[in-house]
Amino acid sequence: MDGHMPPRVREPIVSLDGVTRILTDGPAPVTLVADIAMEVFPGEVVAVTGPSGSGKSSLIYLIGLLDEPTRGRIVLDGRDATRASRSEREIMRLEKIGFVFQFHFLLPEFSATDNIMLPMRKLGRLGEMAMRARAAELLGQFGLGAAGHKRPHQLSGGERQRVAIARALANDPLLVIADEPTGNLDSRNSAIVFDMFRRLTREQGKAVIVVTHDLDLARTVDRQIRLVDGRVVDGGLATA
Amino acid sequence: MRTQFAIARAYVTSRPRQTLVSVLGVMMGVGFYVGISALMQGFQEDFVRRIVDISPHVIIRDEFRLAPIQPVADRNPASTVEIRGVKPRDEPRGIRSADAILEALAREPGMAIAPTLLGQAFLRYGGKDTAVNLLGVEPEKERRVSSLERDLIDGKLDDLAENANGIIVGIGIAKKTGLVRGSNVSVVSGYGVTLQMKVVGIFETGIVSLDDAQAYVHLKKNQVLQRRTDVVNQIRIRLTDIDRADEVARTIEARHAYKTESWRESNQNIFGIFVIQNGIMYSTVGAILVVSGFGIYNIVSTVVNEKRHDVAILKSIGFSETDIRRIFLMQGLIVGIIGTALGWLLGFLLIQLLASIRFDIQGMIRTQGFVLNRSILSYAVAGGIAIAVSALAAYLPARKAAALNPVDVIRGGA
Numbered sequence: 252m253d254g255h256m257p258p259r260v261r262e263p264i265v266s267l268d269g270v271t272r273i274l275t276d277g278p279a280p281v282t283l284v285a286d287i288a289m290e291v292f293p294g295e296v297v298a299v300t301g302p303s304g305s306g307k308s309s310l311i312y313l314i315g316l317l318d319e320p321t322r323g324r325i326v327l328d329g330r331d332a333t334r335a336s337r338s339e340r341e342i343m344r345l346e347k348i349g350f351v352f353q354f355h356f357l358l359p360e361f362s363a364t365d366n367i368m369l370p371m372r373k374l375g376r377l378g379e380m381a382m383r384a385r386a387a388e389l390l391g392q393f394g395l396g397a398a399g400h401k402r403p404h405q406l407s408g409g410e411r412q413r414v415a416i417a418r419a420l421a422n423d424p425l426l427v428i429a430d431e432p433t434g435n436l437d438s439r440n441s442a443i444v445f446d447m448f449r450r451l452t453r454e455q456g457k458a459v460i461v462v463t464h465d466l467d468l469a470r471t472v473d474r475q476i477r478l479v480d481g482r483v484v485d486g487g488l489a490t491a
Numbered sequence: 492m493r494t495q496f497a498i499a500r501a502y503v504t505s506r507p508r509q510t511l512v513s514v515l516g517v518m519m520g521v522g523f524y525v526g527i528s529a530l531m532q533g534f535q536e537d538f539v540r541r542i543v544d545i546s547p548h549v550i551i552r553d554e555f556r557l558a559p560i561q562p563v564a565d566r567n568p569a570s571t572v573e574i575r576g577v578k579p580r581d582e583p584r585g586i587r588s589a590d591a592i593l594e595a596l597a598r599e600p601g602m603a604i605a606p607t608l609l610g611q612a613f614l615r616y617g618g619k620d621t622a623v624n625l626l627g628v629e630p631e632k633e634r635r636v637s638s639l640e641r642d643l644i645d646g647k648l649d650d651l652a653e654n655a656n657g658i659i660v661g662i663g664i665a666k667k668t669g670l671v672r673g674s675n676v677s678v679v680s681g682y683g684v685t686l687q688m689k690v691v692g693i694f695e696t697g698i699v700s701l702d703d704a705q706a707y708v709h710l711k712k713n714q715v716l717q718r719r720t721d722v723v724n725q726i727r728i729r730l731t732d733i734d735r736a737d738e739v740a741r742t743i744e745a746r747h748a749y750k751t752e753s754w755r756e757s758n759q760n761i762f763g764i765f766v767i768q769n770g771i772m773y774s775t776v777g778a779i780l781v782v783s784g785f786g787i788y789n790i791v792s793t794v795v796n797e798k799r800h801d802v803a804i805l806k807s808i809g810f811s812e813t814d815i816r817r818i819f820l821m822q823g824l825i826v827g828i829i830g831t832a833l834g835w836l837l838g839f840l841l842i843q844l845l846a847s848i849r850f851d852i853q854g855m856i857r858t859q860g861f862v863l864n865r866s867i868l869s870y871a872v873a874g875g876i877a878i879a880v881s882a883l884a885a886y887l888p889a890r891k892a893a894a895l896n897p898v899d900v901i902r903g904g905a
Binding site (some may be wrong): 303312 | 504814
């Protein structure tokens with residue numbers, strides 16, 4: 252831990268209460284996660300750790316509103332997302348959540364700038380010039396100021412992942428969710444990515460939830476949530 | 492919408508060779524539709540125009556559609572009576588009370604009428620007999636119901652009135668027999684009456700069946716030849732509004748009982764052929780468009796499979812199912828629209844090429860080249876069908892893309 256303490260007086264950005272996800276489309280029901288209770292506050296970097304198959308990814312897809320719980324409640328920025336319609340969840344995702352995946356998933360036909368502009372274009376709040384300026388600002392923040400015109404295949408692995416993080420931040424979300432974002436990066440680039448997450452929380456008050464297998468990196472964040480067999484065994488709720 | 496369009500445009504260029512093949516498929520379909528429909532409709536419309544121009548719009552004939560009902564059956568319609576071995580009375584042909592009918596029709600607005608007598612005859616000239624349909628007409632009235640006067644390439648219609656033994660023959664007959672204006676020819680009717688007549692005119696309609704077998708004499712002269720004094724067997728009518736022909740024919744037949752045919756009914760066998768021709772043409776060209784639809788389905792479907800991760804990330808960003816569906820629909824539509832635009836160009840060039848081909852043929856009509864219909868409607872119809880096929884072909888894979896669960900895709904990894 253780096254000693255940075257999350258501001259406890261504020262409301263959590265996201266909280267889960269009794270969240271369970273059971274898959275029923277196979278021959279037998281499979282419980283992905285069960286009775287999850289957790290909170291994440293602004294200014295926090297939270298690492299979700301656990302062995303393979305423990306439900307880490309399933310948990311963050313639920314938090315990111317890409318999946319729906321079978322039971323329980325997910326409150327995002329004070330709003331019960333489990334009661335929201337599909338289109339309302341899409342808007343919440345667009346406005347409040349930024350995703351980073353293990354693979355960058357940049358659109359190969361678009362330049363770095365255009366990839367970063369995609370969420371802004373979808374949100375439609377900024378004009379073309381303002382969107383370009385925002386994309387340039389994000390690229391600059393991540394040391395990619397000269398790479399805006401480059402397509403993904405012209406960037407290194409670390410650069411692509413940084414562009415993907417910039418894209419996740421394009422709409423200035425409250426919460427960034429990262430699923431093994433350093434899984435394909437070397438240790439240097441992994442450290443850069445985690446450093447970015449810490450800067451985001453300190454400087455901009457965002458919350459970051461990051462799934463990782465790298466326990467050394469996990470120790471550098473504010474809090475760890477450990478999952479075993481789909482259940483939180485440690486760190487779900489922040490302690491004062 | 493602009494974002495979806497930009498993504499769709501990028502996907503169109505992501506597989507250039509497949510896209511090109513799909514675009515070419517649509518182009519061929521649209522181009523051939525435009526070209527062939529210009530050819531077929533041009534021919535058909537030209538034929539109809541000539542028919543409408545040359546012939547009367549309605550003809551009253553000296554016959555009945557149904558055999559007459561026997562008086563005993565007429566008087567006892569409810570009784571079970573079977574009449575066998577009926578021998579109908581051999582009545583003289585011709586329209587009875589033709590003068591009264593002519594007088595009644597003359598009072599109707601919007602029509603010109605002419606009594607005629609049609610019979611068979613031989614033209615004997617230079618030791619050769621040529622069978623003709625001999626039409627006895629009154630020149631003053633005939634000029635108002637047919638285009639005979641306009642179709643004369645030599646001589647005048649009034650010469651029929653001025654020259655009691657005058658005859659006007661078609662260009663085909665003139666060519667076959669060597670007759671020219673001023674030639675004397677023997678006209679022999681089926682009743683054995685022979686008259687020496689003088690060719691006073693030669694006409695050319697462009698319709699081979701008329702030019703090769705039709706001749707005109709004065710009505711009185713034909714009545715002599717056919718031994719039917721004061722008889723007419725056709726009343727020919729020309730309307731100011733040709734679309735009323737069917738209605739007028741029905742009304743006259745109901746009133747006077749004689750079989751009355753509109754120009755459509757008189758030529759219904761040819762129109763039947765046109766229907767078959769159109770069926771073959773449109774199904775052939777339609778098949779090309781359907782095949783092009785499979786091409787579009789194939790490329791959109793391939794791109795959907797290739798871009799599953801893009802779909803997943805777009806959905807994770809907040810793009811809705813409708814947005815995703817629109818992207819792939821637009822991809823199909825871009826291919827369809829580019830193909831349509833190129834197809835229009837191909838169709839236009841095909842029409843130009845067909846228009847430049849010159850030849851001289853005699854089929855149903857005589858022509859020196861293709862008669863082409865350059866209507867904008869065929870461009871619009873071809874474009875509309877192509878774009879509808881493109882949209883339909885893209886819709887199925889687009890729907891599949893929209894239904895993709897991003898979690899499933901992302902779990903699958905790269």
